[in-house]
Amino acid sequence: MTDAAAVLRVLDAVRPAEVWLAGGWGVDALLGHRTREHRDLDLLHRRDQEPAVLEALAALGYRETRDLRPVRFVLSDGATELDLHPLVFAEDGSAVQAADDRGATFPYPADCFVTGRLLGVPVPCISVAQQVFFHQGYEPRPHDLADMRHLREAFGVDTHF
Numbered sequence: 001m002t003d004a005a006a007v008l009r010v011l012d013a014v015r016p017a018e019v020w021l022a023g024g025w026g027v028d029a030l031l032g033h034r035t036r037e038h039r040d041l042d043l044l045h046r047r048d049q050e051p052a053v054l055e056a057l058a059a060l061g062y063r064e065t066r067d068l069r070p071v072r073f074v075l076s077d078g079a080t081e082l083d084l085h086p087l088v089f090a091e092d093g094s095a096v097q098a099a100d101d102r103g104a105t106f107p108y109p110a111d112c113f114v115t116g117r118l119l120g121v122p123v124p125c126i127s128v129a130q131q132v133f134f135h136q137g138y139e140p141r142p143h144d145l146a147d148m149r150h151l152r153e154a155f156g157v158d159t160h161f
Contacts, residue, residue: 007118008121010043013059018045020113022042022044022126023041024042029116029123029125030131035147035150043082047086053084054075062077069098071100085097094110131147135147144161
């Protein structure tokens, strides 16, 4: 998905369900502009809203192509992939995402759900700190290095690579 307008169409389609941009488009939302080409769109969503999200995306022509639940699953319209990550929320606004099928989880503190901008439009995304948290513990690819460099330059944060 290389077009910010297409990202906005996906976000509009799933409303009123709650989703947040993560990954490369999430970084771009934090920065307020597109920094690179993107092969997919990472979307976090409330697991309890998954049926509504899937229905809205099906109306746009997306079909499930890969099931890696409980961690994530992939939808495609033949040209674009959406990588969906189900979250389970606590009463305090924090959330967890399954990390494997044995009960491990990734934490999402309540304050990590923020607003960025694409094409000047406010969009839900995850915070700089949460982006940095998830970009650790693996061998970075060139786009990961670029994403972290952009966050360091724009926000003065330390990253793991």
